Amino acid sequence: MAKIRIPPVLRPSVGGEREVAADGATVGEVLEGLASAHPDTRGQLFGGDGELNRYVNVYLNDEDVRVLDGLSTPVGEGDSLVILPAMAGGALL
Numbered sequence: 001m002a003k004i005r006i007p008p009v010l011r012p013s014v015g016g017e018r019e020v021a022a023d024g025a026t027v028g029e030v031l032e033g034l035a036s037a038h039p040d041t042r043g044q045l046f047g048g049d050g051e052l053n054r055y056v057n058v059y060l061n062d063e064d065v066r067v068l069d070g071l072s073t074p075v076g077e078g079d080s081l082v083i084l085p086a087m088a089g090g091a092l093l
Helices: 008-014 027-037 038-044
Strands: 001-007 019-022 058-059 080-085
Touching: 001 027, 008 038, 008 080, 019 027, 027 038, 027 058, 027 080
Parallel strands: 001 080
Antiparallel strands: 001 019, 058 080
16 A cells, blocks of 8 residues: 655645555556545546646655656555645746
8 A cells, every 4th residue: 555645735635634545556546546535636636638637746756757657657565655736836026
């Protein structure tokens, strides 16, 4: 079972938890497990095409899954996923 570290912005969607566990053989299966257990996370994680939302970065053991095999990246027992929403914006001074 993989551990998923939840960013503060998604914690209300998972009952305030900082970390949850989910089963799956790939990053996609693990994230789908998270979204199935906590439906409010689905729109944050996935775009309409079923791929990762472009404003979300996911790391498997400190490696960006987009430079690995994306949602098809294999996940082993005890691996850790980190979800990081991308930050954008700011103000001109």
